[in-house]
Amino acid sequence: MKKTDTKVMIITGTSKGIGRHLAEYYVDQGLHVIGCSRSKTDFYSANYRHFILDVFDEKAVRAMFTEIRRDYGKLDITINNAGVASMNHSILTPIDTVRNIFETNVVGTFLVSRESAKLMRYVNYGRIINFATGAVPLKLEGEAAYASSKAAIVQLTQILSKELAEFKITVNAVGPPAIKTDLIRSVPKQKLDDFLKRHAIKRYGDFSDVTNLINFFIKPESEMVTGQVVYLGGVFG
Template sequence: MSAVMLITGTSRGIGRFLANHYLERDMFVIGCSRGPSDIAHERYRHFEVDVTDEKAIDGLFRDIRKEPGRLDILINNVGIASMNPIALTPVSSARKVMDTNFIAPFMFSQRAIRLLRKSKHPRIINISSIAVPFRLEGEAVYAASKSAVETFTRILAKEVSGFGITCNAVGPGPIRTALIRGVGEEKIKALVARQSIKEMATFEDVANVMDFFIRPESRMVTGQVVYLGGAG
């Protein structure tokens, strides 16, 4: 049977691209987002779930346990941004960013471990950002949430190694998604100029790193964060 993958945030952007990417590679993909998905494929199942709702996540995993009854790969993709100076960031939006970007991957990983430990090549992949090593002004909350994801990734890698689960993260720079819609062209150019490779990354670049993490030969690769374009 083909590998079973769960991707959060598949209604658009990177998540949607990854779902299609892995469907093309014969995987069974379970996706989720707050709204419906336009992905129509016999090996795709979609759940409308708020990723910050613990009970809804429990329900999702109960369903996965019943059908398909297993899980090989979890991609914690969903994320939101908050591009504001600290002095102007409402506490409510800081909480929302932390809930979505850090608590959600925490909850999904925690629940996924139960199924992943029975897999032959179990993988957890998180999404970080170059906002962490670049310590970007105006993105304190977003960068802090991704710092949390990175530390979580490294510690989780240690805690689940006994189950054979690897846990890694990919940290893209700016990619053309809804996440950076509100960021000015000049700011994006300046950001790209700070990378070692002065080009914007694409969805394919993200998928390429994930392909590497996923392959069975990468069983010794864990607790790593790979920044696209080079950063740090």
């Protein structure tokens, strides 16, 4: 098994939205990108490989990591982007929806991070980037299940940053700004406007705002940056 010199990155949830954008962006940057989602992709590139799986399916996720280890011999960067949301009053939220949110967002992030850390040991460098949300510090009504799952990710990010520091792996999280993707398609305009009003910078974000922050986290010089959660646009409690 020969290790490639090119950086190897996993991005979960690459079929659409931020994940799709990140996959295309980092392939353009010359990285080997491995993506996954529950559905097929129409993004093809010599440097992109796609797995169809649920991120909380342990067997499928382990099989993906086995292939990565065999084919690339290492892993440098993991972006735990896969996530599902449900914006609803808690009284109107079905329990299956809550389970689905926690399985994808929390169990999925945990599982992919755990398997990533095993492979990152080979490179004496590793970057895990998770996705939080401004709904956590703002404790937004209507997002009890979603924001709670993301609060768990904040906690996970910070504890993993301590546990994995020995292996020179940093773990940070991005709180993306409101970007016009499928995830917020069903959110009423009034609600989004209210959300933006609570940001220091009151505008929709762009994909480039997210890549800019991820680029900062993954720089070799950022080896002292870990356990941090950055809410783009400036969101506080």
